[in-house]
Amino acid sequence: MNKVIWVILLCTLAKTSSGQFYLRGEIRDERGRLLEGVKITLASKGSFPYYSGNGGTFGISTAVTNDTITLVQDGYEILRARIDTRRFQDFVLKMLPTTAHLYNKKLSSFTTNLRSESGGAFSVMGESYSNLVENKFITADLYPETGFALNVDKASYSNIRRFLSNEMLVPTDAVRIEEMLNYFDFTKPGDATVRNEFHCRSQLTTCPWKTGNQLLFLNISAPKLDLEKIPPSNLVFLIDISGSMDKPNRLPLLQSAFKLLADNLRSIDTIAIVTYGGGVGIALQPTSGADKKKIKDVIDSLVASGDTPGAGAIRIAYEMAKKTFIKEGNNRVVLATDGDFNIGQTSEKELEEMIVGYKQTNIYLTCLGVGMGNYKDSKLELLAKKGNGNFAYIDNLQEAQKILVKEFTQTIYAVANNAFLKVSFKPGMIEEYRLIGFDNKKNAAADSSSELEGGEVGSGHSMMAIFEIRPVAKDSLLLHKTLADVSLQYRTPVTDSARRQNFKVLYEPRKINEADSSYRFAAAVAMFGSVLRQSKFFSDKKPEDVFQFASTAVDVTDPRQAEFLSLVEKAFKIYRPVKKKKKR
Known part of the structure; x- marks a missing residue:
């Protein structure tokens, strides 16, 4: 009977001591941000997991005064330390390099060793838009390499339509020309088939708004998923x-x-x-x-x-x-x-x-x-x-x-993550180039630590990018030579494996009115966006100039293109209203 009493007493003491201490603490990263959802294990409790809460804090009952704690969070180094469970614990998790770079300011486009001025954001009518720095002409011999992010964003166009439909002026920084181009479908009949690689078409034409300049069009079509296997x-x-x-x-x-x-x-x-x-x-x-x-x-x-x-x-x-x-x-x-x-x-x-x-x-x-x-x-x-x-x-x-x-x-459905295009112009082929759209936020352009941020691309998406080029003196010997090398880099969504595809752009100029209709229409969209943005490169152009050119480029049987032409006409009336004659 005495043995039974001793066993009961020992079990009672063990149960009482199991919650004797309460380990409390807080987990942050190197930037001071509280981390929620961090996996916590204690050596005394085996592999049983605990997790930090919304405020990065945690509390765990324990029966020992000294223990070993392990903290695990995706994107951070594993932290393992000996602790006194009676003391409040402050932990700082160190970011892995792949995580740390995510916090750098990101660029929509870049030119090697080139930076721009600083700035912030602005508000109009209670709405807020990021201040943008318009891309300038760049000397090709000094800075032959440039690049820009690919994405499917198209918010700017429908937002512009909202302003014009309400007979209002469009805030200049609400105009993102790459998103205006993204709004339209530039695919060709063959692009409708399922494929597992990107396609890149290019065309060099004369420039409709600046005599002597040229436009380089890059039409990128994304892989297309099989709808039966999504x-x-x-x-x-x-x-x-x-x-x-x-x-x-x-x-x-x-x-x-x-x-x-x-x-x-x-x-x-x-x-x-x-x-x-x-x-x-x-x-x-x-x-x-x-x-x-x-x-x-x-x-x-x-x-x-x-x-x-x-x-x-x-x-x-x-x-x-x-x-x-x-x-x-x-x-x-x-x-x-x-x-x-x-x-x-x-x-x-x-x-x-x-x-x-x-x-x-x-x-x-x-x-x-x-x-x-x-x-x-x-x-x-x-x-x-x-x-x-x-x-x-x-x-x-x-x-x-x-x-x-x-x-x-x-x-x-994404088919590519962190997708971006690098363009390397060949020496002696052009004097200067300017990427139209893909303008950077002012604070990112001013930060020397900023880096190009690739974007997410959806199944079958087709996008158009346009460079305005100042060519070298005309030389027939340049014909059919390589104007630029294009490198497309991205990561696959599921496996996160890096992919690269390379394309060549040949110097084969043609007149804009002889180019495929898709390129003429893209030029009209870029021209319209530049006028709305009050670009210094279009200071002599008005909405009526855009309307005149767009009328020759738009396919009126296409509802979206027809709507575009009507928006240009609305802008013509809003930005250049007819003055009423005063009554005598």
Whole structure:
């Protein structure tokens, strides 16, 4: 009987001592950012994992005063240390080089050893846009190599359309010419077939706005996925239902847009819905894409009210996407908002710090902007680029159908990450060159540590880039020689393996009116964007000059090109209004 009493007593003492100490601590990175979701293990507890919370803090009951702690987080060096569990612990995780470079300021385009002036961002009518530095002419012999990022972003064009449709002047920094070109389809009939490599077509023509200059067109077509073999998707719709969204062109428009997207979902796809407005909520737990009625009923039930805790909602959306993560699948958060975050992390710097931390998760981010008056273009553009994703602006239901139905695979399925093009001009072939569009943010252009940031490219996307060139003295001996070498570099989405493709551009100039219609139309778009941006290289050009040239380049049987011509005509009337005669 005494033995039994001793056994019971020892068990009681052991149980009492098991929670004797409470280890508390905080985990940050080298930049001072609190890290959530860090995996924590203690030697005394074997391989059982604990995780840091939203504020980077943790608390663990333990029975020992001395222990060994191990901290593991993707993108950081593993930290292992002996600790006194009775003391509060402060840990700093060191970034791996691949993580550290993500925090450098990023360039849309670059020229080796060339930097520009500094600046910031500006606001108009309560809307915010990043200040941009227009690319200048560069001496080819001194700086023969340049480059620019590839992406599928096209928000600028539909945003410009919104201003002109409302008979308003377009803010100059709302005009991003590469996104205007991205809006249009430059594919050829053969590009519709499934392929696993990029294609690059080039054409050198005369310049329609500057006699003696030339235009070099680079038409890049992305690999096209086989629709029958597209991997399952894990999508989290993150929908802003705050008070600022309570207008017909905001939440109701997004509800219609997301119902269109739901029609594209398959039974193998998973969809969840997170909302924020006065707080953050999970409106729909992960659901099969086959249950379209349930998905649409939840979307229809959303009502706008409250403030805008956008940063907190983004965290919850990513956590939701992590829980239902599909290995080798398409994992993506789709954020839809006017960008007006007013609770929690609201500045662009704070949002950048937060979103870069999620870039290592292999979860993509698509940003859909809506609204007018307090639309924060600069914030959504930053989130999309730093979050390994893409960015579009929806101004009407037709645009929603274009982005989420007709161009569904381009928007949702990536075929390349960190994609960029390097162009090396051959010595003696040209005097100067200027990349049209791909203008850099002023703060990135001024920072000597900035580097070229590649973009995400969707299935089958076709993009056009244009250089304006000042040629050397005419010499027939240059014909058929190599004008430039083009190197396309990117990483594959699933395997993250590096890929490179090389192309040659021959010196074979032709007159612009003899070139393929797609190049003439691209020139018209670039010309229109440059006039709206009030480019110093187009100071002598007006909207009516664009209209005159565009009229010869537009295919009026193409609805998008016809709409473009009508926008040029609207700009003509807005920027050059007819003066009314005074009554006597």
